[in-house]
Amino acid sequence: MTLTEWGIKPALPMSDEQFELWQALVEVRIGITVTPSRRSFLEISLSTRMREIGLDDYETYYERLMSGPASSPEWILLTDRLTVQETSFFRHQSSFKLVEEHLKELIKDNGRHSINIWSAGCSSGEEAYSLAMLTDSLVEERGRKDVFYGVTATDISLPTLIKARQGIFAERRGATVPEGFRLKYMHQMPNHKDWQMNDAIRKRVAFSQLNLMDLERAPFSEMDVIFCQNVLIYFRRFRKRDVVTQLANRLAKGGILVLGLGEIVDWSHPQLERIDYPDTLAFKRVS
Numbered sequence: 001m002t003l004t005e006w007g008i009k010p011a012l013p014m015s016d017e018q019f020e021l022w023q024a025l026v027e028v029r030i031g032i033t034v035t036p037s038r039r040s041f042l043e044i045s046l047s048t049r050m051r052e053i054g055l056d057d058y059e060t061y062y063e064r065l066m067s068g069p070a071s072s073p074e075w076i077l078l079t080d081r082l083t084v085q086e087t088s089f090f091r092h093q094s095s096f097k098l099v100e101e102h103l104k105e106l107i108k109d110n111g112r113h114s115i116n117i118w119s120a121g122c123s124s125g126e127e128a129y130s131l132a133m134l135t136d137s138l139v140e141e142r143g144r145k146d147v148f149y150g151v152t153a154t155d156i157s158l159p160t161l162i163k164a165r166q167g168i169f170a171e172r173r174g175a176t177v178p179e180g181f182r183l184k185y186m187h188q189m190p191n192h193k194d195w196q197m198n199d200a201i202r203k204r205v206a207f208s209q210l211n212l213m214d215l216e217r218a219p220f221s222e223m224d225v226i227f228c229q230n231v232l233i234y235f236r237r238f239r240k241r242d243v244v245t246q247l248a249n250r251l252a253k254g255g256i257l258v259l260g261l262g263e264i265v266d267w268s269h270p271q272l273e274r275i276d277y278p279d280t281l282a283f284k285r286v287s
Ligand SMILES: C[S@@+](CC[C@H](N)C(=O)[O-])C[C@H]1O[C@@H](n2cnc3c(N)ncnc32)[C@H](O)[C@@H]1O
Pocket: 029, 030, 031, 032, 083, 084, 085, 086, 087, 088, 091, 120, 121, 122, 123, 124, 127, 154, 155, 156, 157, 160, 210, 211, 212, 213, 228, 229, 230, 231
């Protein structure tokens, strides 16, 4: 049976010229590069959206988006469709282990009264809540009620942030949180299936929209931990380096930047040193 016989409409064909135009628009506004191997993903995403709004040619849709700002509701919706939101709690264990050791050191210092953490490209919140649960447990373990901590969680996708703020996760997803953390920091919803983060943890995480392409306008600094994983994989090398340098500039002295393994190569910063920790890609601000 063909797709049409199944009632599935194929994506509208896109000329090479159209592909180049869309590719440039997506890269300038979001940073991600749609390689020729992901062309069909672009065609399907755009065709689906165009059908929803009654358009059947790429030019008209392109004109419509170009005539409005990047903050237009249509662009916000399309951005959500063009980005990959896959995530999970405590996704990369070695990175979380490294953060745990770093936090323990910070909390040991009786002169320290605040810890600032940033999850950049936080998707639906699992990464940010994992960082908050981990920090909370360590602060409590050490009896440091005098330490204030907060997690800033940013993403380009507004619909994803709305979901993240609610802190509600399906049964299967909740089940992936280590039991000790789940029982302490989450509760089951009245449907006895979904899990929600407790208010005490939700209050520790501040979600806001931020495009990593506009980092110079972000009012963040003096971060003790910056976590940015699985976001820059579709960025071109020079953009990646720009973003990582800007993130590095937001670190406090002694702060750490934790990236995804292999996400950047041949990058260095005069004030940062690579942290030698197994199965991780992380840097520390030494001056
Ligand atoms: C695959 S998820 C990764 C989530 C989480 N960091 C993790 O590792 O599980 C990538 C996230 O990056 C966001 N993203 C993509 N381009 C972005 C940009 N230019 N600025 C900010 N966030 C972006 C997407 O919206 C998506 O939520």
